[in-house]
Amino acid sequence: GAVVSQHxxxxxxxxxxxxxxxxxxxxxxxxxxxxYRQFPKQSLMLMATSNEGSKATYEQGVxxxxxxxxxxxxxxxxxxxxxxxxxxxxxxxxxxxxxxxxNTEAFFGQGTRLTVV
Amino acid sequence: LAKTTQPISMDSYEGQEVNITCSHNNIxxxxxxxxxxxxxxxxxxxxxxxxxxxxxxEVASLFIPADRKSxxxxxxxxxxxDTAVYSCLVGDWGGGSASKIIFGxxxxxxIRP
Numbered sequence: 001g002a003v004v005s006q007h008x009x010x011x012x013x014x015x016x017x018x019x020x021x022x023x024x025x026x027x028x029x030x031x032x033x034x035x036y037r038q039f040p041k042q043s044l045m046l047m048a049t050s051n052e053g054s055k056a057t058y059e060q061g062v063x064x065x066x067x068x069x070x071x072x073x074x075x076x077x078x079x080x081x082x083x084x085x086x087x088x089x090x091x092x093x094x095x096x097x098x099x100x101x102x103n104t105e106a107f108f109g110q111g112t113r114l115t116v117v
Numbered sequence: 118l119a120k121t122t123q124p125i126s127m128d129s130y131e132g133q134e135v136n137i138t139c140s141h142n143n144i145x146x147x148x149x150x151x152x153x154x155x156x157x158x159x160x161x162x163x164x165x166x167x168x169x170x171x172x173x174x175e176v177a178s179l180f181i182p183a184d185r186k187s188x189x190x191x192x193x194x195x196x197x198x199d200t201a202v203y204s205c206l207v208g209d210w211g212g213g214s215a216s217k218i219i220f221g222x223x224x225x226x227x228i229r230p
Contacts, residue, residue, distance in 0.1 A: 006160075034218055043204070044161070044220040093160045095218060105151050106206075106218050108160035 002028050004096050006109030013084055013116055021079045021112045023094030029074035030096035034106075035067075038091040050077040050094075074099070084116040121205050126225040135192045137224050139205035142186045147209040150181060150188045155202045155223070164203070165190070200228045 003026040013019050023033055031052050036044040048069055049057040056069035066088075068080040077096075081088055095108045122140040129135045141150065149168050153161035165172055167179040167188070178191040192199060204223035 004160075036220075043202075043222050046217060046219055049217065091158065095160075105163045105166050107163065108153075111158065111160045113158060 002026075002098060002107045004094065004107045004109045006092075006094055006112050008112060009110060010113045011115070013114070015085055015116055016083055018080055018082045019084055019114060021081075021092055021094075021114075023077045023079070023096070023109050025075045025096045025098075025107070028096075028098035031074060031099050033071060033077040033094055033096040035069065035077075035079050036093045036095070038093060038111075044093060047079075052077075081114065084114070086116045089114055089116045121207055121221045123203075123205055123221060123224045125222060126227070128227045128229065129195055130229050131196055132194050135195050135199075135226065135228075137190045137192075137203055137205075137226070138187060139190070140187045141205070141207045144185050144207050145209070148207045149209065150179065150185075151206045151208075152177070152179065152188075152190045153204045153206065155204065161204065161220075195226075195228050197228050197230065199226065201226060 005024045005026055007022045011019055033050040035047045037047050038044045046059050047062045050069045050071040052071045052074050058064045066082055071077040091111050091113055093108055093111045095106045097104050097106045149166055151166040152164040154164050155161045165174055165177045165179045167181050169181050169185060172179045180189040202223040202225050204220050
């Protein structure tokens with residue numbers, strides 16, 4: 001089946017630094033990818049919709065200047081957490097659906113555990 | 118966006134059949150119903166998808182009544198490894214529609230020996 005790969009799977013960074021997370025669709029093209037954040041024992045919260053070749057669409061309450069999204073190609077979207085702080089520590093997950101005419105399921109990456117110290 | 122409602126948690130025992138029902142009263146004509154499984158510290162994993170009636174694959178069955186306002190995920194003969202969070206999502210993700218994928222609370226299923 002289709003695969004979405006995230007990198008890195010885990011990252012620890014110092015407060016004030018920036019961290020980039022990559023999301024790749026390995027065997028399909030995706031015009032749209034989604035980024036989520038998940039805190040312990042909570043459901044996935046949609047942060048933003050990443051659109052290839054255009055600006056991302058952010059959900060209410062998500063700071064676009066803090067969470068920079070770049071969707072440079074049909075197989076790659078990146079999320080950069082800028083000036084990270086301990087409260088940004090969370091599990092970040094991306095998803096993508098293949099560009100098909102018919103309905104298809106969404107595929108999710110394995111997630112990135114970010115710890116800001 | 119069609120909102121979904123599921124039980125917060127369920128308990129069962131190994132070898133039993135587990136049925137998890139999801140309500141989606143305002144499902145749209147083009148929406149499909151998709152169920153995902155998630156283990157701690159992992160991304161959601163696709164289980165099954167359907168539009169109407171019944172769908173069956175190697176791991177589960179999905180029952181959808183004619184009005185499509187609800188759906189039931191059926192897991193036959195569960196094992197301890199089926200302990201996870203199960204989420205039902207409703208949307209149209211094909212044809213370049215880019216419908217948002219919104220998760221509800223999901224159902225935390227606990228399987229006991």
